[in-house]
Amino acid sequence: MKVYIGADHRGYELKEKMAKWLFEWKYEFIDFGADKLDFKDDYTLYVERVASVVSSEEGSRGILLCGSGVGVTVAANKFDGVRAAIGLSPKQVKAGRNDDDMNVLVIAAGYVNEKEAKKMLKVFLETKFAGKTRYKRRLGDIKKIEANN
Numbered sequence: 001m002k003v004y005i006g007a008d009h010r011g012y013e014l015k016e017k018m019a020k021w022l023f024e025w026k027y028e029f030i031d032f033g034a035d036k037l038d039f040k041d042d043y044t045l046y047v048e049r050v051a052s053v054v055s056s057e058e059g060s061r062g063i064l065l066c067g068s069g070v071g072v073t074v075a076a077n078k079f080d081g082v083r084a085a086i087g088l089s090p091k092q093v094k095a096g097r098n099d100d101d102m103n104v105l106v107i108a109a110g111y112v113n114e115k116e117a118k119k120m121l122k123v124f125l126e127t128k129f130a131g132k133t134r135y136k137r138r139l140g141d142i143k144k145i146e147a148n149n
Contacts (some may be wrong), residue, residue, distance in 0.1 A: 001127070002060045003029040004053050006046030008072075009039050011065025011109040018063060018107075018121055027125065047075040054103055055079040060102035063121065069108030076104050080146045087112070087120040097127035099135055 003022060007015035012028040022029045032049035035039055043066045054062040057111050062084070069086040076084035083121070084104035087093045096102035105124040107117050 001027075001125075002057065002062060003027050004032060004061065005029060005065075006008040006045040006050040007034060007065035007109070008033040008041050008046055008067075009034065009037055010039070010067035011043075011107065012037050014109045014112075014114065014117055015063075015065050016105065017023060017114060018065075018117065021036045021061050021121060025122075025125070028044060035120075043072050044075055045073045051054060051076040051079040051082045051084070051104065055081045058105070061106065061122075061125065065107045065109045067108065067110040069106045073106045076106070081143075083142070087124070089116070090119045090123045092119045093123045094127045097124060100133070101128040 001085050005015060005019060005022070019029070030088065032046055036048065045065060052060040062076070064076060064084065067070045071112050072090055073084050073086055074098050083100060084106055085096050085102050086106045086108055086117055093105065105120065134136050
């Protein structure tokens with residue numbers, strides 16, 4: 001599984017820590033930036049980079065960070081096949097992966113501490129989609145919505 005990560009200035013510091021954890025845990029990942037702290041950058045640039053790849057690469061995962069998590073979630077979910085959600089707790093992230101095959105974890109850097117973020121990241125990467133019939137049916141319904149059918 002490939003992992004793609006991106007953050008604006010409000011998520012930059014935590015993204016740098018998450019990239020370190022990904023490296024330590026031996027995950028193959030690409031850091032799409034920000035490469036430096038720039039208070040004038042916009043989250044939309046990093047969303048486009050991460051979500052476009054996750055949208056087109058089966059089985060990949062994305063991690064996006066910004067201050068509130070809302071902007072990146074809204075933007076990422078505009079890409080077909082992306083199922084992005086703000087992580088609220090490890091238990092909620094596990095349910096998102098298990099039930100909904102969430103493929104982009106959003107971290108609200110202004111509202112979560114490092115310890116919580118690390119736990120949510122670990123759960124996001126380790127939890128598999130359960131693939132139950134009803135879960136697959138719901139994902140099929142989402143694909144129809146994306147196709148405007």
